[in-house]
């Protein structure tokens with residue numbers, strides 16, 4: 162059996178708000194093998210960002226908290242690590258790329274300084290001169306001229322900024338890269354370039370990656386395995402082949418695939434999933450998808466289905482037992 | 483950058499012309515006769531007329547303004563009507579005292595206000611935050627002169643810790659600085675706190691934490707620097723209000739600054755003295771604004787590039 166870089170078991174995360182407790186993640190199980198890329202897919206509000214923020218332990222203070230579950234990073238339990246311990250891991254063993262490159266860079270520091278900062282924090286022993294050379298090398302790797310490191314974020318385009326963010330995230334050659342919709346804010350042509358580059362760099366550094374996206378096309382191109390999330394749970398998980406070939410699927414997965422245009426088939430119109438995501442403050446009993454499910458059974462209304470395994474393919478649905 | 487500074491200094495000329503014209507007009511149109519003020523109530527009409535002719539008061543007002551400005555441009559600000567000494571000397575012996583007072587008040591404000599604001603923001607809703615917010619509210623609601631009198635009563639009369647009046651030693655500046663800076667200190671604490679809290683919510687702060695930066699580094703390197711812009715603006719604005727507040731504080735603490743001088747000059751219809759004081763005031767405010775803008779450019783590269791090179 163291959164080594165796992167990330168294992169999340171039965172994770173629960175909630176946000177405390179004025180309107181009530183938001184149950185953002187509810188018993189999430191997730192595994193990622195070393196060197197592989199996992200695509201995390203789901204509608205807006207499914208809890209994808211919350212999941213990765215939990216791994217980084219960067220949930221908003223006083224509002225968000227992990228109430229249950231364990232997170233293993235490279236076999237070590239990081240669930241109860243103290244903040245100072247987490248600081249040694251962040252940017253070093255595990256890095257994160259945020260959704261919007263426009264706002265993720267500090268406007269008053271030069272991009273060179275911002276990249277160098279990660280190295281100063283985790284590899285101070287290199288010394289100033291070596292760090293400086295490393296910054297040049299990394300900029301070169303993400304396809305930016307090293308002379309531009311003295312410039313400030315406002316002097317770069319969106320795509321370039323995302324390259325800088327990626328450079329920062331990969332500077333310490335992390336074991337795990339969490340990329341939260343890294344290309345959604347970019348132009349389609351730039352999207353492809355950036356994704357291609359991330360894939361290449363990930364292989365160079367033998368980094369494992371968790372890629373959050375709405376785009377099933379992107380998943381097909383870049384990921385080894387896929388997890389589909391709904392209302393804070395993974396409802397179907399498997400290799401690319403398990404998910405993309407016809408056969409047993411969760412009705413939500415089927416709905417997701419029907420709601421994107423398929424160029425090979427001559428379908429006249431898209432069929433989006435009917436209804437809305439349930440309110441995370443008041444989740445329905447049983448399977449959270451049952452109010453929208455076209456194949457809803459009686460048992461779905463009151464009992465949460467167990468996970469059924471078919472080799473690498475796992476589905477959480479009463480239709481499959 | 484140098485070009486920008488020169489441009490800004492040149493831009494002060496029309497401002498100075500405008501302000502001087504307005505003040506000159508007000509001084510000429512308000513009732514009151516400088517000749518009468520100099521010679522006193524018992525002077526004969528002939529003597530008064532002679533003095534008016536002598537001082538050029540009978541000439542057309544526009545002509546007098548033009549003459550005044552030409553002389554002022556050459557560095558000749560005339561003779562004070564009331565003290566009969568050159569205005570330039572008078573103004574220059576008093577401005578340093580007022581500037582010193584304002585400058586010390588600013589330092590008092592910055593040294594206390596920014597750290598208190600930062601601590602309040604970092605420990606939001608804690609006891610320390612509540613105390614500083616209530617303190618700030620109190621300071622803004624207390625009138626400056628009352629605070630000054632209370633300080634004199636307690637620290638000078640009762641405990642004899644500090645001298646009540648004069649400018650002989652640095653101790654003389656302590657109570658005036660507190661009196662003058664109190665209200666603006668409260669503003670600075672609030673501005674620092676609210677801006678720190680605003681910046682902490684920005685995405686790039688989360689990026690910094692995701693890099694593994696510790697709490698102190700996030701606060702000082704990433705948050706404070708970005709929160710500094712509005713803080714610097716506030717300090718610049720406070721300087722203007724401090725200079726005008728100095729007028730009251732100087733009279734409470736018996737300090738020979740411009741404040742008392744301007745009030746007396748206006749009473750005596752001493753146009754040359756009023757004009758020179760106001761013009762210096764304008765120049766100082768203009769320079770402070772320029773310094774604020776330069777500090778902006780140092781802090782924020784986006785501002786720097788908008789100034790062109």
Ligand SMILES: Nc1ncnc2c1ncn2[C@@H]1O[C@H](COP(=O)(O)OP(=O)(O)OP(=O)(O)O)[C@@H](O)[C@H]1O
Nearest residue numbers: 176178183185204205206207208209210211221441
């Ligand atoms: N800071 C917060 N305070 C309160 N509720 C929050 C907070 N952040 C997220 N939530 C709630 O948690 C749930 C999950 O949000 P999350 O951001 O993880 O979704 P997501 O899957 O990343 O969505 P998207 O695709 O739109 O980014 C949502 O219902 C959201 O409203």
Ligand SMILES: [Mg+2]
Nearest residue numbers: 209210211341
């Ligand atoms: Mg998200």
